[in-house]
Amino acid sequence: MDSAATTSDQFDLVVIGGGPGGYGAALYATSAGLNVAVVEKGEMGGTCLNRGCIPAKAYLETAAVQRHVAHAGDFGIESSAPVVNFGTSQARKQKIVDGIVKSLTGFMKSKKITILNGTGTLGPDKTVTVALNEGGTTTITGTHVLLAAGSVPRTIPGFEVGGPIMTSDEVLMLTEVPKRLIVIGGGAIGCEFASTFADLGAQVTILEGLPKILPGLDADLANVVVRSFKKKGIDIKTGVKVSGHTPNGFGGTRVHFGDDGESLDVDAVVVSVGRRPFADHLGLQGTGVTVTDRGFVEVDAYCRTGEPGVYAIGDLINTPQLAHVAYAEAILVTKDILGEGPAPVNYDRVPWAIYCHPEVAWAGPGEEAAKAAGHEVVVAKHQFRANSRAQILGELDGLVKIIAKKNPDGTAGQILGVHMVGPWVTEQLSGGYLAVNWEATVAEVAEFIQPHPSLSELFGETVLSLTGRSLNA
Secondary structure (H helix, E strand, O other): OEOOOOOOOEEEEEEEOOOHHHHHHHHHHHHOOOOEEEEEOOOOOHHHHHHOHHHHHHHHHHHHHHHHHHOHHHHOOOOOOOOOOHHHHHHHHHHHHHHHHHHHHHHHHHOOOEEEEEEEEEEHHHEEEEEEOOOOEEEEEEEEEEEOOOEEEOOOOOOOOEOOEEOHHHHOOOOOOOOEEEEEOOOHHHHHHHHHHHHOOOEEEEEEOOOOOOOOOOHHHHHHHHHHHHHOOOEEEEOOOEEEEEEOOOOOEEEEEOOOOEEEEEOEEEEOOOEEEOOOOOEOOOOOOOEOOOOOEOOOOOOEOOOOOEEEOHHHOOOOOOHHHHHHHHHHHHHHHOOOOOOOOOHHHOOEEEOOOOEEEEEOOOHHHHHHOOOOEEEEEEEHHHOHHHHHHOOOOOEEEEEEEEOOOOOEEEEEEEEEEEOOHHHOHHHHHHHHHOOOEHHHHOOOOOOOOOOOHHHHHHHHHOOOOOOOO
16 A cells, blocks of 8 residues: 555545546545545556556657657658667657656645555445555445446457567557557548658558448548548458458467458557456446446446445546546546536547547537438538648648538528648647537637737638638638
């Protein structure tokens, strides 16, 4: 036990899991005056910090630097052909992760949060038994308990992890760039890895079972990503299922896929078919907590389980598997514990971000989804290639697309969705996110002044065009 403040076995809140949801809840609840304990079997920060968001984005930044150097000549900077030392990249990534883990753990201790290093299981009466990493067990109880055990990568039959077969966990430990790489799964995580390694010089193939990559993404945005990926040399095969692989005895393998018995020899395979909730070791016997057939803990709109005083958040429940959603759920739970009557999280309007190149970001429904929901819509979209800052950066691929309700007189009214693909759009979405969540109208947002020259001007100009008048269209 690493007790930062107390040796008591009774807490206002016991959190099982130290990922974004877990540590977010601990910090927020502590700031509200609650006495909190966190049970975490590994490093603080969970998947996001140790095996997900942060290390993956460090890889993507390495890929960005590679692109900049490769195109330095376009800016009049003469340089020799870049050489990727991925061992150095790996060390840099790990230094970033280790530094954040250390800072986070120290900050939690400074806030007098009790940290127990071990595996927690929930029993009756909100009792948590902790199998300590150092040996032995201890038992603590909470007036409230929060389950935040996170998720693990899903796997598929015939592609057990080992050798050239990796999930998002193992690929983040590579020390060299594979020459030939298959990514199984064309979702957000798969596309980020495909983009990274293609930019670093790998020959990349995406195998996706559905008719298109990034399913659920607005079609106009998905088409931009596909075109950009093809320019990178990424081979995208959709509507195909993998059937197995045959190791070649030299560290690589031959992957078999498709109805026609196609195969491809590669040095590595990244299985990226989503993540499953990790409720395996939570116990739950003798409690009212229920788990679905898919492994999700069942909760209501306030993240309350069937056991009074017990909550669940993050990847453990069937909500968007995003760290920032887990933060929002952590705040919701704390406010509910305090009796503050919080509003449930509006999952239809949360911000989404995919950090491949080009980046993708959105809030609210896309055009197809808005129409399917019964809305009559007005749509505007503008290309980044017409934006002066994008031209300066040399980043021309992408667009901003805005979906608004159509008023009875045919004009554009409330902004329903803001969708972006292109340079640094993950950093530009905030204005669109606020517009969607404040249910702002086109006329209201068109009053906003955007700095010039800036990438964010494109959002402003796209909104302005929906008023029927425009500067540049």
